[in-house]
Amino acid sequence: MRIHRWYKKKKKNDNQQKDNINPEVDDSLESLIKQMKVSNDFIYFKNDQSPQPIHLYYFMSLVDSEIIHRDILPYLNRESLTSLQKLKQELPIENIEITSDVNKIEQKVLRGSIIIQLDKSSTEVALIRAELNKAREVSLPEVEFSVVGPKESFVESLDTNLNLIRKRLPIPELQIAEYSVGKLSKTRVAVVSIEGITNEENVNTVKQRIQAIEFDTINDSSYIVQLITDNKNSPFPQLIDTERPDRIASVLAEGKVAILVDGAPHGILGPTTFIEFFSAFEDYFLNWITASFFRLIRLFAVIFSILITPIYVAVLTYHYELIPKDLVSILVISRREIPLPPILEAIFLEIAIELLREAGARLPTKVGQTIGIVGGIVIGTASVEAGLTSNVLLIIVALAALASFTTPVYKMGNTIRLIRFPFLIFAHFWGLLGVAICFCFTITHLLKLTSLGRPFLEPIFPPRISDLKDAVIRLPFNFQAKRPIQLQTEDTMRFKQNKAKDKREIDE
Amino acid sequence: MKAMQRKVNERYMITASLVFFLIHSMQIGIGILSYQQDIVKSAGNDSWIAVIFAGLIVHIIIWMMYKILKNGKGDLITIHYDLFGKWLGGIFSLIWIIYYWAIGLVVIRSYLEVVQVWMFPDISIWQFSLIFLSLVYYLLIGGFRVVTGICFLGVVIPAYLLLTLIFPIEFTEFRNLLPIWNHSLKDISLATKDMTLSYLGLSTLLMFYPYLKNPERSQKWAHGGNLLTMLLYAGLMILSIAYFGQGYLSRIIWPTLTMWKIVELPFVERFEYVGISSWALIILPNICLSFWAASRGVRQLLRFSQRKALIGMLLMTWIIIYFLQERQQIEMLSSYVSMTGFYLIVIYLPLLFVFSYLRLLRR
Numbered sequence: 001m002r003i004h005r006w007y008k009k010k011k012k013n014d015n016q017q018k019d020n021i022n023p024e025v026d027d028s029l030e031s032l033i034k035q036m037k038v039s040n041d042f043i044y045f046k047n048d049q050s051p052q053p054i055h056l057y058y059f060m061s062l063v064d065s066e067i068i069h070r071d072i073l074p075y076l077n078r079e080s081l082t083s084l085q086k087l088k089q090e091l092p093i094e095n096i097e098i099t100s101d102v103n104k105i106e107q108k109v110l111r112g113s114i115i116i117q118l119d120k121s122s123t124e125v126a127l128i129r130a131e132l133n134k135a136r137e138v139s140l141p142e143v144e145f146s147v148v149g150p151k152e153s154f155v156e157s158l159d160t161n162l163n164l165i166r167k168r169l170p171i172p173e174l175q176i177a178e179y180s181v182g183k184l185s186k187t188r189v190a191v192v193s194i195e196g197i198t199n200e201e202n203v204n205t206v207k208q209r210i211q212a213i214e215f216d217t218i219n220d221s222s223y224i225v226q227l228i229t230d231n232k233n234s235p236f237p238q239l240i241d242t243e244r245p246d247r248i249a250s251v252l253a254e255g256k257v258a259i260l261v262d263g264a265p266h267g268i269l270g271p272t273t274f275i276e277f278f279s280a281f282e283d284y285f286l287n288w289i290t291a292s293f294f295r296l297i298r299l300f301a302v303i304f305s306i307l308i309t310p311i312y313v314a315v316l317t318y319h320y321e322l323i324p325k326d327l328v329s330i331l332v333i334s335r336r337e338i339p340l341p342p343i344l345e346a347i348f349l350e351i352a353i354e355l356l357r358e359a360g361a362r363l364p365t366k367v368g369q370t371i372g373i374v375g376g377i378v379i380g381t382a383s384v385e386a387g388l389t390s391n392v393l394l395i396i397v398a399l400a401a402l403a404s405f406t407t408p409v410y411k412m413g414n415t416i417r418l419i420r421f422p423f424l425i426f427a428h429f430w431g432l433l434g435v436a437i438c439f440c441f442t443i444t445h446l447l448k449l450t451s452l453g454r455p456f457l458e459p460i461f462p463p464r465i466s467d468l469k470d471a472v473i474r475l476p477f478n479f480q481a482k483r484p485i486q487l488q489t490e491d492t493m494r495f496k497q498n499k500a501k502d503k504r505e506i507d508e
Numbered sequence: 509m510k511a512m513q514r515k516v517n518e519r520y521m522i523t524a525s526l527v528f529f530l531i532h533s534m535q536i537g538i539g540i541l542s543y544q545q546d547i548v549k550s551a552g553n554d555s556w557i558a559v560i561f562a563g564l565i566v567h568i569i570i571w572m573m574y575k576i577l578k579n580g581k582g583d584l585i586t587i588h589y590d591l592f593g594k595w596l597g598g599i600f601s602l603i604w605i606i607y608y609w610a611i612g613l614v615v616i617r618s619y620l621e622v623v624q625v626w627m628f629p630d631i632s633i634w635q636f637s638l639i640f641l642s643l644v645y646y647l648l649i650g651g652f653r654v655v656t657g658i659c660f661l662g663v664v665i666p667a668y669l670l671l672t673l674i675f676p677i678e679f680t681e682f683r684n685l686l687p688i689w690n691h692s693l694k695d696i697s698l699a700t701k702d703m704t705l706s707y708l709g710l711s712t713l714l715m716f717y718p719y720l721k722n723p724e725r726s727q728k729w730a731h732g733g734n735l736l737t738m739l740l741y742a743g744l745m746i747l748s749i750a751y752f753g754q755g756y757l758s759r760i761i762w763p764t765l766t767m768w769k770i771v772e773l774p775f776v777e778r779f780e781y782v783g784i785s786s787w788a789l790i791i792l793p794n795i796c797l798s799f800w801a802a803s804r805g806v807r808q809l810l811r812f813s814q815r816k817a818l819i820g821m822l823l824m825t826w827i828i829i830y831f832l833q834e835r836q837q838i839e840m841l842s843s844y845v846s847m848t849g850f851y852l853i854v855i856y857l858p859l860l861f862v863f864s865y866l867r868l869l870r871r
Contacts, residue, residue, distance in 0.1 A: 318628070321778045430636065432785035433627060440658075440792055441643055443665075447657035448650040460664075461657045462523060 027102050029123050033057060036109070047073075052081050055117040058130070062112035067093075067130040072114065084118060084126045097127040110186075135160055136265075141243050143410055146282040153243040158188050158262035161245070165192060165258070168249035173197070179210050187218040188262040192248075197255050199488045202271060205452050206257050221264035230450045235418055237411040238451040239270040240277065247281040255489035257452070271452040273459070273486060275471045278302060280408035283474055292473035299472060301403035306420055308400050309346050310427035310435050312393060316342040318431035334390040343428040345389050349397040350420065352379055357401070357417075458486045512589065512808055514582045516718045522656045524726035530716065531570075531733030533659040533793040534709030536740065538618045541787075543706045543741070544748045544763045551699035552754045553684060554691045556745045558699035563738030565700070566707040569853060570734055572861045573710075574727045577717045579864045584714035585808035591860075591867060601809045607852055608712065608802035610845045613825050615794045616640065617832055618842060619787065626765060626784055637829045640795075641822045647796050648803070648818055652719050655793075655800050662793035666786050672779060673747060675771045680750035704854060705846040707737060709794060711853050715801040799825075 036042045041061040047054040054076055058068075075090050088096045099105065100123040109115055112131025135157035142153070154161045162176060173195040181189045189210055193203045209228035218224060221241055229238050242248060248258045248267045259268040278298050283291040315322050316331070323331060338345060356375045360368040380398070383389045400420070407413040419442065426434030449456035459467035464485050469475045481497035483489040547555040580587035584604060588597035620633060647654055713730065720726045748763045760766050771779035799821060806817035832838055 319778070319781050322776055322781050324772070324774065324777050327775065430631070431627070432781055433623060433788065436785040436788040437639060437643065440789055441646070443661055444643065444647045444650070444654065444658060447647075447654045447661075457657070461660050462526070463660065 029100070029102050029105065029125070032102055032106055047076055049077060051077075052118065054081075055115075055120060057109065057115040057117070059109065059112070062110070062132060063114060063130045064112075064132040068114065072128060072130070084116070084124060087116065087118075087126055091128065093128055095129060098124060099127065100124045107186075133157060133159070138164065144242060144244050144247070144281060144408060146280070146285065149282060149285040150244070150246045152245060154245060154260075154265045154267060156263050156265055158190060158260055161260050161265075161267065162190060162192075164245035165249055165252070165260075168245060169194070169252060174252070177207060179207075181210060181213050181215070181224070182218040183214075183216045185217040185219065189218070189224060190260045190262075192252060192258040192260060194252055194255075197253070197483070197489050197491050198257055199255065199490060202257050202452055202454075202487070206259060206270065210259070218261065219263065221259065221261040221266045221268050224259060224261055225268055230452065231448070234445065234449060235415045236274075236446070236449060236456075237277070237409070237415065238272070238449060238456060239268050240272045240409055241266040241268050241411065242281070242409075243267075244281055250281070250284070253494070255483045255487040271450075271454040271487065272456075273451070273471075274446060274449075274457050275460070277409045277412040278407060279470075279474070288474050288476040292475075295473060298406050298408075301406040302416060305400045305403035305416055306423060307435065308396050309350065309393075309420060310423040310438075311432070312396055313342045313346050313424055314427040314431040314435055317428060322432075331390075331392060334392045337387045338390055340388065342393075343424065345393055346397070346424055347421075349383070349389050349393060350424070352383070353397060353401045354417070454486055454488075459484075512586055512811065514586055514718070518721070520652060521719055521721045522653060524720055524722045525729050526656050526660060527713075527720065527726040528729040528733040528736075529660045529663050530656060530797065531710050531713065531730050532736050533662045533790075534712055534797050535707050535734070535737040536663075537709060537791050537794040538615050538622070538787075539706040540741065540744065541622060541764045542762050543703070544745060544757055545759075545761060546702045547699045547745070548749070548754050548758045550695050550702065551691050552695075553686070553749055554689055554696060555699060555703075555749065555754075556685075556742050557689065558696050558703050559742045559745050560738060561696065561700040562703035562707060563734065563741070565704060565854070566710065566734055566738075567731060569857060570710065570713070570727075570730050572857060573713055574723075574730070576857070576861050576864050577714065577723070579868050583716075583718050583804075583808065585805055587860075587864065591863060598809060601805060604711075604714075604852065605802050605805035605809065607845070607848055608715070608798045608805060609821055609825075610841075610848070611709070612795045612798035612802065612821075613828060614838075614842045614845045615791050615798070616825065617829050617838055619791045620829070621835065621838055622762065622765070622784060622787075626762075626780060633833075634826070634830050637826055641826055643792070644796055644799060645818065645822055647792075648800055649815060652716060652800065655796050658796055659793040662789050666790050669783060669786060672768060672771050672783070673744070676747060676751045676767045679770065680747065681753070682746075682750045684750050684753050685746065701850070703741075705850060706741065707734070708846070708849040708853055709798075710734065711849070712797050712801040715804050716797075 033044070036057075036059075037044065039059075041059055043056070043058055043060050045056045047056065071092055075092070076087075078090060081087055081090060084098045088098065097104075097108070105115060105125060105127065108127045108129075112129070113127045114130050116126040116128065136155045138152045138155055138160065140151050140153060144153075152164060154164065166174060171194070175193055175195050177191045179189045179191070180186045191203065191206050191210065206228070210224070213224070213227050215223065215227060225237070225239050225241060226232065231238065243266050245267075248269065251269055252258055256269050256271065259270075261268075279295060280298075283295060286294070316335070320328070340348070352375075356372055356379075359375070360372045362368075363371060376398070380394050384391055384394055401417075404413055404416045407416060422441075423435060423438045426438040428434070430437065446457050447461060455462060458464060459471050466482060467484050467486055469479050470484070478497070481494055483492050483494055544555070547558055551558045576587065577583075580590065582590075585597075585601045588601045591597060592600060616637065620631075620637065623631060623636075624633075647658060710730075710733075717723060744764065748757055748767065751767060752760065752763060757763055765780050765783065768780040768783050769778065773779070776782060799818065802821060803814050803818040806812055806821075807814035810817075832841065
């Protein structure tokens with residue numbers, strides 16, 4: 001409790017501090033320029049050739065020199081240029097701002113605008129946008145790859161990403177609210193929603209939480225996820241991040257809120273449910289029967305991946321009687337020469353797999369693959385031959401690892417691999433009972449979670465049967481006319497449901 | 509000092525239909541593993557009739573409870589306060605609170621006993637109960653919504669255990685049930701009385717009633733929950749009599765567990781290990797709901813922090829569990845609590861019902 005209070009006090013102090021990093025600088029344009037001139041990439045340039053001398057200031061590293069050379073400089077030599085208003089008419093660039101607000105000038109110039117000043121002593125300047133936009137080309141989705149369907153994914157530029165979404169939803173109701181987050185990074189964060197569909201409360205929750213963020217640099221959308229998520233002490237992700245614009249467009253239409261962050265190739269979606277983490281977007285490209293089958297497989301894979309090693313440990317430590325006669329001989333043969341108790345055997349192999357995965361993820365792709373294969377085969381076989389682990393466990397652990405990779409959302413896959421370890425420890429102490437207790441802990445935790453204030457375990461609890469249409473199995477599209485209750489949308493119908501539901505008579 | 513809460517914030521309320529699971533999960537617990545023995549001793553092959561009678565009696569009690577709660581507008585504690593005043597009402601409330609708490613204690617200790625007998629003879633009781641009670645604490649600080657959640661999942665997830673009842677069917681002899689009604693009314697009513705004990709968990713309804721959205725509409729769900737319990741008990745009773753025969757059945761302590769011994773799957777033998785482990789999820793709602801009701805009662809009665817009351821109760825439970833080592837002690841405690849429950853629900857509640865009606869009429 002005391003720590004909590006102390007923490008609160010500290011927070012208050014932080015708030016009192018001024019946002020300005022260097023409080024000594026006073027607020028005049030002159031001192032701003034003086035401060036910026038210290039950097040070598042800040043250019044000051046006086047155009048003497050023109051009839052009226054013009055002062056130009058900009059950051060070389062932020063502006064597109066082509067815009068300056070092609071669209072600005074040629075027009076500055078004209079004679080008619082006597083005031084900033086005239087300049088605004090002359091230049092072939094829209095949205096030229098004339099202001100004397102120093103804060104605004106500072107903001108704009110740091111985002112790649114050019115300052116034009118006619119008279120060195122005047123405080124009024126014109127700001128011309130000329131920022132350099134360097135971003136990766138839109139490329140294939142790598143994390144959420146799909147065999148069929150669209151193959152574009154987000155890049156690190158917010159404008160490109162918004163363009164990818166707007167192209168898919170060309171409606172005026174698609175609203176984008178932009179915020180600047182981060183004391184140092186001033187990252188642009190966009191909250192995207194559809195007016196008339198998305199629940200206002202959800203949008204406001206997101207907006208409030210984003211505005212309340214106190215942080216210095218936001219380098220990726222995952223920073224935002226961690227800062228606005230409901231329960232920060234949970235290993236379970238409560239907001240989905242996706243790199244697919246088609247997924248974002250589709251769930252926006254369903255009534256969710258999306259968050260995009262400049263500099264991040266991932267969008268964030270909320271509110272979401274636990275089940276949604278196991279639905280790949282590809283499910284909507286396939287026929288509903290196939291899609292449902294794969295979803296079931298994935299769900300089974302998750303349960304299998306979490307429980308199989310703990311069950312192995314539990315059974316071999318305490319409940320030998322549980323295994324049928326024919327199976328027990330196989331286990332006995334494979335474990336005959338192993339000196340370690342099942343828990344150590346299991347932890348050894350689990351950690352080996354984690355190491356391989358971690359090494360594979362850190363190394364460059366080509367090397368990573370080699371490490372994965374070589375490590376898997378060599379270490380696996382060697383440890384079996386050396387008598388450190390049993391064959392059966394090797395199969396089980398490898399299958400469990402494989403199963404954990406079927407989760408379409410990467411962060412959820414990580415969580416699943418993590419929660420195996422408490423299960424293992426419980427299994428070691430109380431056998432199957434321990435597994436059950438740990439399971440109870442897990443579902444209690446899941447019951448307590450919320451995503452943007454909406455229940456996380458929905459549609460399982462609170463049970464909402466109509467939302468099951470797109471949960472464990474995905475029913476055909478004509479069953480999906482209603483938006484999920486979970487999202488409490490303002491317009492609950494996605495499209496008009498086909499009323500002709502009566503069965504066709506045979507041969508009529 | 510907090511005020512007595514008569515209305516609950518709507519944010520914490522639950523849908524009426526979930527009462528089905530609250531009632532049902534509270535009734536099915538540790539009792540269903542062993543209820544057959546006592547009933548069969550007095551009613552023999554007619555036990556299933558007693559099961560149905562008891563279920564019908566409980567239906568009437570549910571109806572009464574709803575009448576009391578509707579008249580009283582609030583939970584049991586506020587009704588006591590309104591009807592009997594601060595002191596007398598307080599004493600009645602205290603008895604109920606202790607009863608709720610004792611249910612939780614008995615359930616967790618009896619479950620531990622099953623675990624000791626069937627799975628781990630030398631499990632460390634204090635370690636295990638520490639972990640289990642911290643699970644209960646973790647769950648209860650989530651509030652009533654989470655408790656309801658666990659009641660729901662505690663019914664839905666272990667439902668797969670019903671499938672295991674297919675295995676004994678192969679070895680049943682349904683002629684064991686004949687002749688029907690060969691016991692005297694006295695025998696049957698004695699069995700009915702014993703059987704009522706297995707249904708008693710539903711009394712927590714008196715505490716969570718203010719948490720229901722549209723409480724009027726929830727009544728049919730409460731009856732539905734009880735109906736399912738009745739069908740389960742009756743079905744299992746018929747199956748047990750057909751499988752064991754009444755003579756043998758009256759001599760086994762845990763017939764349901766014994767039946768599991770016959771289950772054999774290609775990858776699992778001795779299914780009772782799996783069953784007992786899964787049972788943790790079935791008794792968890794029992795324990796949570798009763799501790800919730802007790803701590804909520806303390807909060808309402810003494811206007812004390814529910815969280816602190818809960819910590820106190822769990823600590824007390826932990827200490828008592830540690831000292832309850834003998835089977836006789838556990839049996840004794842269990843039968844005391846059951847008898848208290850019987851008197852409170854079958855005798856006291858109808859009186860309360862009459863009293864609240866008289867009060868209403870006078871007004």
